Amino acid sequence: MILYDWKIGLTYKDSHARLVKAWGEQAPSDHTVFNWFREFQRNKFSVHDAPRSGRPSTSVTQQTIDAVRTIIEGDPHSTYQRIETILGISSIAINSIIHDYLNLRKVCAPWVPHTLTDDQKQLRVQFCGHSLKRFEEGQSRRVFDIITGDEA
Incomplete structure (x- = not known):
């Protein structure tokens, strides 16, 4: 119905009003109708998502775990920023590696074994x-x- 309204030249407001008249509270929101009109103007008529490259690669691998361990063993006063700069991984990944995989926590500045x-x-x-x-x-x-x- 939204595509039809767009093709015959209605505005998204008029289209939304028609949908509310037909469907009541079950009608899509004004904003949703606006978004569909915008997609149609960009010649995007598919209801399916565009293909994606897949799940993003994770930074938490055995290689990065070993690298973080080596950095911290070499300098127990290492900061997230230093590790981030050296390895090029996010602080979220670094936090996960340090706490979940290496079982370390920071006490009075140096990293120490938690177990x-x-x-x-x-x-x-x-x-x-x-x-x-x-x-x-x-x-x-x-x-x-x-x-x-x-x-x-």
């Missing part, structure tokens, strides 16, 4: 057990005996 090894976990359990035992046996009741540190 602990089994040995590191065991050492922490042993230290906590030792501290708890000292506290329960009355050897130490001072808060100052607890040692803390950041992850960097």
